[in-house]
Amino acid sequence: MPSIIIARSSQEYRAREDALAVACAQAGWPVLMTPHLYHLAEASPIWQDVTALPPSVVIVSALHPRPAEWLLRKHGVAGMVLAEDIRTLDALDDVVERLRQFGHPPCADVTVREVHASVGQRWYPVIDSERCRHCGQCAQFCLFGVYAMIDGRLTVRQPDRCKPGCPACSRLCPHGAIIFPLYQDDPAIAGAPGCVMTPDPQVVARARTRLQAKAPVSTPVTDELDALIDELDALAQRKD
Ligand code: SF4
Ligand code: SF4
Structure with a gap:
């Protein structure tokens, strides 16, 4: 059963991020919403929240899938990772269907949890x-x-x-x-x-x-x- 991470990006995509979070939770996946992961400080405790998730992770962010995946791996995510780019996401139903193929959700009620941190602009390889x-x-x-x-x-x-x-x-x-x-x-x-x-x-x-x-x-x-x-x-x- 995968966990969904939705990393906040900019105001432009906020409504889409919120709608996706609700759609995923309704479908039965636990959702963790974080600040923009690229800008998150190396020492931020939010990385511990991310690495404490179950082994299969879906990351939705305003990054291309390859850097999004390697960013998670650099911080210790070792299991399966599916990365989606919020900037190019198509209809939410299609996305939820794709997630279903990645791993079936549990049938229990799940919630959306959002963690906050102030993040500056970072630039690094x-x-x-x-x-x-x-x-x-x-x-x-x-x-x-x-x-x-x-x-x-x-x-x-x-x-x-x-x-x-x-x-x-x-x-x-x-x-x-x-x-x-x-x-x-x-x-x-x-x-x-x-x-x-x-x-x-x-x-x-x-x-x-x-x-x-x-x-x-x-x-x-x-x-x-x-x-x-x-x-x-x-x-x-x-x-x-
Ligand atoms: S050479 Fe590469 S790592 Fe060094 S400052 Fe330039 S971009 Fe950054
Ligand atoms: S140039 Fe740097 S990143 Fe590229 S293969 Fe060599 S060590 Fe790795």
């Missing part, structure tokens, strides 16, 4: 761990110390040091594993269905050349990174 091969190129590339290689495995150690709006390392990953779910200019970087981010060899070569002379740093080198991001974006656009 979400890693698709099925694709990541732990090559470490992103960790080498990032000047802000967002990533670390620990025991040969890539970790997003300091997500909030990521530069807002910067998607540069996603263009370099050889396996399309780095997702910036809120990036609007390229659906592949945002992890949209059917889109795979493939590295642009020209961009990779240019980035390597620019960074070759640089020793790892512990403090942001904003001007250098800004210039590099502009250069990568310009190169990527020329390829489009």
